Amino acid sequence: MLKIGNLNFSYGDLKVLWGVDIEVQEGEIVTVVGANGAGKSTLLKNISRLVKPGSGSITFNNVDITKCAAHEVVEQGVVQVPEGRKIFPQMTVMENLRMGSFIASARKKRDLNMDRVFTMFPRLKEREKQLGGTMSGGEQQMLAIARGLMADPKLLLLDEPSLGLSPLLVKSIFEIIAEIRKQGVTIMLVEQNVFQSLRIADRGYVLETGRVVLKDKGEALLNNEHVKKAYLGL
Ligand SMILES: Nc1ncnc2c1ncn2[C@@H]1O[C@H](COP(=O)(O)OP(=O)(O)OP(=O)(O)O)[C@@H](O)[C@H]1O
Ligand SMILES: [Mg+2]
Structure with a gap:
C-alpha cells in the first residue's frame, strides 16, 4: 500500500x-x-x-x-495525526471533529464517522461542547486521533x-489503535x-x-x- x-x-x-x-x-x-x-x-x-x-x-x-x-x-x-496532539484549542470537541471531515470525500461520510468515533471514544461524546484546549492531555490525544478518523x-x-500519557492511558491508546485496525x-x-x-x-x-x-x-x-x-x- x-x-x-x-x-x-x-x-x-x-x-x-x-x-x-x-x-x-x-x-x-x-x-x-x-x-x-x-x-x-x-x-x-x-x-x-x-x-x-x-x-x-x-x-x-x-x-x-x-x-x-x-x-x-x-x-x-493518507491522514496524519501529528505529534503533540495539535487540536484546535478554541474550538469545541464537535467543531474539532467536523474540521477533520473537511475534505469532500469525508464530508459525505461525516455522520457515519461521527457515530463511529463517538462509539470508540464515549468520553468525547460526553464532552462534545467542551473547548478542545480545556480537555485533559489524554482526552486531547483521543480527540486528535478521532479527528484523524473523521477524514476517513x-x-x-x-x-x-502515547507521549505524555499515564501508563493506564497508554495501554488504552494502544488498544484503541488495535481496534482501529480491526475496523x-x-x-x-x-x-x-x-x-x-x-x-x-x-x-x-x-x-x-x-x-x-x-x-x-x-x-x-x-x-x-x-x-x-x-x-x-x-
Ligand atoms: N524544521 C526543522 N529544521 C531543522 N531541523 C529540524 C527540523 N525539524 C527537525 N529537525 C531536526 O531533525 C532531526 C530529526 O527530528 P525529528 O523531529 O524527525 O525526530 P524524532 O525522531 O521525531 O524525535 P522525537 O522522538 O524527539 O520526536 C533532529 O535532529 C531535529 O533537530
Ligand atoms: Mg518526533
Whole structure:
C-alpha cells in the first residue's frame, strides 16, 4: 500500500534521513521506533507532505505522492495525526471533529464517522461542547486521533500517540489503535514506547540517526538483542 524507497531528506545542511526503505501492506500495523531526534516525525512529514520530500520515492497504492500537495495526500486516504496532539484549542470537541471531515470525500461520510468515533471514544461524546484546549492531555490525544478518523483514512499515520500519557492511558491508546485496525484502517505508527508499540505491530523498523538499522516482525524485534539492550533496558 505504502512504499518508501531510498528516501533521503535534509533540513538545510542537516541530513536527517539516509536511504530509508519502508513498506506498509494493506491491513497492517507497522511501527517505526527510534530515539529522540532519530527522524521519526520527519519521516511522517515526508509522507504527508508537511515538508517538501527529499530524494527517493514514496508511493501510495502506486500513486507517486511526492508530487501531491498536502491536501491531495489526504484525499488519497493518507491522514496524519501529528505529534503533540495539535487540536484546535478554541474550538469545541464537535467543531474539532467536523474540521477533520473537511475534505469532500469525508464530508459525505461525516455522520457515519461521527457515530463511529463517538462509539470508540464515549468520553468525547460526553464532552462534545467542551473547548478542545480545556480537555485533559489524554482526552486531547483521543480527540486528535478521532479527528484523524473523521477524514476517513485508508492509512493512518500516528506520531507518538502515547507521549505524555499515564501508563493506564497508554495501554488504552494502544488498544484503541488495535481496534482501529480491526475496523479496516491500515496503521503506520512512530513511537518511543518500544515495548507497547512493537507488541501490537505486525512488523517494525528501528530508525537510528535517520537510518533503518533493523526490520522484522514486531515480536521478533522485541526479542532482538540490540532492541532489548538499547530500547528496553534489558
Ligand atoms: N524544521 C526543522 N529544521 C531543522 N531541523 C529540524 C527540523 N525539524 C527537525 N529537525 C531536526 O531533525 C532531526 C530529526 O527530528 P525529528 O523531529 O524527525 O525526530 P524524532 O525522531 O521525531 O524525535 P522525537 O522522538 O524527539 O520526536 C533532529 O535532529 C531535529 O533537530
Ligand atoms: Mg518526533
